[in-house]
Structure formats: C-alpha cells, structure tokens
Amino acid sequence: MLTTLLVGIFMLATKTLREKQVVQNMTNKSVASVKNMSEYGSWRQECKPAKGSGSAKAAMCHPNSIVRALSSDPQ
Numbered sequence: 001m002l003t004t005l006l007v008g009i010f011m012l013a014t015k016t017l018r019e020k021q022v023v024q025n026m027t028n029k030s031v032a033s034v035k036n037m038s039e040y041g042s043w044r045q046e047c048k049p050a051k052g053s054g055s056a057k058a059a060m061c062h063p064n065s066i067v068r069a070l071s072s073d074p075q
Contacts, residue, residue: 032045033045
C-alpha cells in the first residue's frame with residue numbers, strides 16, 4: 001500500500017514538473033547564451049539575426065568582422 005502511494009505521488013510530481021516545464025525554464029537562459037556564443041561568436045543576444053533576415057547582423061557581431069586599427073592594408 002505504501003509503495004503504491006509513493007509511486008503515485010512520484011508520478012504526480014513528475015507530471016506536474018513536466019507540464020510546468022520547470023527544468024526547461026531553469027536552463028533556458030544559460031543554454032541560449034552558450035548557443036549564441038557557439039553560433040555567432042558573441043554572448044550578446046542582439047547579435048542573433050532576426051528570422052528570415054539572413055546573417056548580416058550576426059556577421060557584424062562576430063569578433064573576426066570587427067574593423068581593426070592595425071591590419072595588413074592600413075588606410
């Protein structure tokens with residue numbers, strides 16, 4: 001009887017956690033920032049391109065696209 005009660009409580013708790021997406025909400029922000037760094041080379045969220053707009057904005061945020069003061073072709 002006690003085992004049945006404990007299994008029922010465990011199943012109810014897991015169902016509630018799944019429906020409210022508790023784990024996803026806790027990890028969503030940190031995973032998004034790591035994903036942004038791996039895809040666009042920047043921790044900033046504003047570097048993520050808008051859907052369907054291409055990656056021109058994201059390319060400007062990447063560290064390799066920053067205009068350097070010293071280069072092989074100084075102006």
